[in-house]
Amino acid sequence: MPAASELRIVLAEDSVLLREGLIGLMARFGHRVVAAVSDADGLLDAVETHEPDVVVTDVRMPPGFKDEGLRAAVELRRTRPALPMLVLSQYVETMYATELLNAGDGTGVGYLLKDRIGQVEEFLDALDRVVAGGTVLDPEVVRQMLRRRRNPLETLTNREREVLALVAEGRSNAAIAANLVVTEAAVAKHIRNILYKLDLPQTEESHRRVLAVLTFLRS
Amino acid sequence: MSAQNVWQALARPGFLLSGWPLRSIGYLIVNGLTGLLTLVVAVLLLSAGGLLAVVVVGIPLLGAIALLGLPVAVVERWSLRMIDTRPVPDAHRTPPRPGLTSWLRTRFTEPVTWRELGYAALLMFVLGPIDLLAVTLGVTVPLALLATPLLLATVGEGEQVNVLKAYAVTSWPGAFAVCAAGVLALVACAYGLGLLAGSRGALARILITPTGSQLGERITELTRSRVRLVDAFEAERGRIERDLHDGAQQRLVTLTMMLGVARLDAPAGPLAEQLTRAHDEAGMVLVELRELIRGIYPPALTNFGLAEAVDELAARSAIPVDVSLTVPQRFSRPIESTVYFVVSEALSNMAKHSDADRGEVSGGYEQGRLTVSICDNGCGGADIDAGTGLLGLGDRVSVVDGRLSLSSPPGGPTRIVVEIPCQPLPNSE
Numbered sequence: 001m002p003a004a005s006e007l008r009i010v011l012a013e014d015s016v017l018l019r020e021g022l023i024g025l026m027a028r029f030g031h032r033v034v035a036a037v038s039d040a041d042g043l044l045d046a047v048e049t050h051e052p053d054v055v056v057t058d059v060r061m062p063p064g065f066k067d068e069g070l071r072a073a074v075e076l077r078r079t080r081p082a083l084p085m086l087v088l089s090q091y092v093e094t095m096y097a098t099e100l101l102n103a104g105d106g107t108g109v110g111y112l113l114k115d116r117i118g119q120v121e122e123f124l125d126a127l128d129r130v131v132a133g134g135t136v137l138d139p140e141v142v143r144q145m146l147r148r149r150r151n152p153l154e155t156l157t158n159r160e161r162e163v164l165a166l167v168a169e170g171r172s173n174a175a176i177a178a179n180l181v182v183t184e185a186a187v188a189k190h191i192r193n194i195l196y197k198l199d200l201p202q203t204e205e206s207h208r209r210v211l212a213v214l215t216f217l218r219s
Numbered sequence: 220m221s222a223q224n225v226w227q228a229l230a231r232p233g234f235l236l237s238g239w240p241l242r243s244i245g246y247l248i249v250n251g252l253t254g255l256l257t258l259v260v261a262v263l264l265l266s267a268g269g270l271l272a273v274v275v276v277g278i279p280l281l282g283a284i285a286l287l288g289l290p291v292a293v294v295e296r297w298s299l300r301m302i303d304t305r306p307v308p309d310a311h312r313t314p315p316r317p318g319l320t321s322w323l324r325t326r327f328t329e330p331v332t333w334r335e336l337g338y339a340a341l342l343m344f345v346l347g348p349i350d351l352l353a354v355t356l357g358v359t360v361p362l363a364l365l366a367t368p369l370l371l372a373t374v375g376e377g378e379q380v381n382v383l384k385a386y387a388v389t390s391w392p393g394a395f396a397v398c399a400a401g402v403l404a405l406v407a408c409a410y411g412l413g414l415l416a417g418s419r420g421a422l423a424r425i426l427i428t429p430t431g432s433q434l435g436e437r438i439t440e441l442t443r444s445r446v447r448l449v450d451a452f453e454a455e456r457g458r459i460e461r462d463l464h465d466g467a468q469q470r471l472v473t474l475t476m477m478l479g480v481a482r483l484d485a486p487a488g489p490l491a492e493q494l495t496r497a498h499d500e501a502g503m504v505l506v507e508l509r510e511l512i513r514g515i516y517p518p519a520l521t522n523f524g525l526a527e528a529v530d531e532l533a534a535r536s537a538i539p540v541d542v543s544l545t546v547p548q549r550f551s552r553p554i555e556s557t558v559y560f561v562v563s564e565a566l567s568n569m570a571k572h573s574d575a576d577r578g579e580v581s582g583g584y585e586q587g588r589l590t591v592s593i594c595d596n597g598c599g600g601a602d603i604d605a606g607t608g609l610l611g612l613g614d615r616v617s618v619v620d621g622r623l624s625l626s627s628p629p630g631g632p633t634r635i636v637v638e639i640p641c642q643p644l645p646n647s648e
Binding site for chain 2: 095121
């Protein structure tokens with residue numbers, strides 16, 4: 001099922017096998033990997049050269065095999081806030097997610113476990129959502145954050161937390177309603193309560209959703 | 220219980236019939252010959268070195284004389300076991316680095332080298348000759364006396380034989396009297412040689428075994444080697460973690476992706492079902508592998524340090540855990556991982572045994588001391604010796620000079636405190 005529009009992607013991944021696999025996967029879904037690089041410097045150069053629609057990058061890459069990919073992603077978030085960015089990681093690190101979100105305004109950014117690549121359709125869907133300006137966080141990240149950051153989220157009910165978790169994953173109200181088997185109106189009500197309890201300013205709704213996510217990341 | 224050394228054997232009735240007299244003789248012969256050989260080598264080295272000193276190459280030969288005590292002590296340590304089953308520890312230090320220079324520097328700077336040289340000199344000029352003389356006399360005199368009747372019958376043709384070339388025996392009664400004296404001499408010599416070997420062994424032991432300060436040095440050395448072992452162990456864990464991450468994990472991700480794509484292509488039916496199962500299975504292996512890697516060396520610890528890694532541990536705990544850990548600093552890898560695994564073990568014990576509904580991890584770094592305590596409001600009664608988990612962690616903590624204490628009265632609460640004196644890594648705040 002080819003996507004509606006072809007995305008031009010810069011891919012940074014140091015494992016050759018996985019890199020080739022991802023290129024094939026993207027091609028299959030009608031996207032084009034315009035540059036596939038294996039380190040952070042290569043990523044910055046490739047973005048400079050190709051002006052892609054979206055960047056997909058690994059976290060741990062040469063030369064230090066620490067978090068070079070994330071550092072590059074954070075830098076790109078600062079220099080090119082409008083460039084969508086999907087960061088893949090072998091393990092969940094809430095610090096990484098927080099850094100990524102804090103580096104920009106929290107839109108057009110995703111942080112997923114590499115495991116999710118296996119669920120190819122969901123993975124491509126996440127990519128599309130990031131490109132569309134959404135915020136996509138791995139369910140695992142969200143789970144960890146909800147467990148560990150208890151203030152001010154302690155005031156939320158369990159159902160409100162579930163809703164917030166799904167919001168953080170970048171789901172629309174309709175998707176959340178379907179997921180929790182409730183009406184969209186109920187979801188909207190929960191979200192209003194969440195925004196109220198987290199004491200978020202009255203601005204445009206989608207922006208406030210992002211702020212709500214950021215609240216529990218930063219608390 | 221059999222005798223442990225020649226002294227104990229001497230005090231027992233069965234000495235003459237035991238192997239100890241022969242062991243004593245063996246010991247004395249080995250040492251006498253070693254003394255003789257050392258003397259020859261020393262003379263050769265001295266003359267060759269003296270002659271060649273003018274062309275510089277002789278100087279190392281002269282230097283080698285100073286090290287003569289080393290092989291002598293090796294032989295002594297080995298031969299001492301003949302007359303004393305107690306181990307003779309080697310007092311030498313292990314050179315800090317491989318290579319001849321390091322070895323030479325270590326040997327020339329440690330006192331035991333010079334004491335061994337002293338022993339070698341004593342052996343060459345005094346002890347060695349005494350050993351050989353004593354064995355010669357102690358063996359030949361009684362044998363000669365014992366053999367008198369035999370000699371009278373054979374070489375003396377029943378008429379005359381000169382005992383030890385000094386005393387002429389001309390009659391059979393005289394010959395048998397000398398023989399009887401030989402039996403007495405044999406007993407006396409066996410005890411005499413035993414006494415000599417025992418004293419010689421004691422003297423050698425005093426000279427070549429570690430003294431108190433050397434034992435202290437060895438303890439320091441052992442402590443260091445234990446730290447090195449732990450460091451090597453940590454490095455190895457890190458390597459395994461990296462290998463798994465860069466190898467197996469990447470391949471598994473690729474595999475699940477391939478299976479995911481294959482599922483899209485497969486027509487509905489048994490094949491699609493098989494693929495789905497394989498895909499799910501691969502996904503689960505990936506999750507398990509990630510957990511395994513976390514257990515080997517948690518990535519959060521490498522990347523962000525203790526506070527974040529403990530935060531993550533607490534977030535994964537089945538019991539809600541409050542964390543107030545103020546450690547912005549980074550510490551060396553063994554220290555961070557020790558504290559991390561203590562907290563990890565404590566939290567998992569808490570979940571398993573404590574019946575608590577709230578836990579707390581707190582601590583910080585103050586005045587050169589990193590302190591972390593883990594408490595719960597559970598039923599207590601934990602025993603550090605009962606589970607190998609905590610005991611093993613106590614060992615790890617002691618390797619980094621820290622202390623692990625546990626307070627867990629019946630009825631609770633349980634409190635585990637780990638304290639490690641340490642310095643943060645530079646530029647780590």
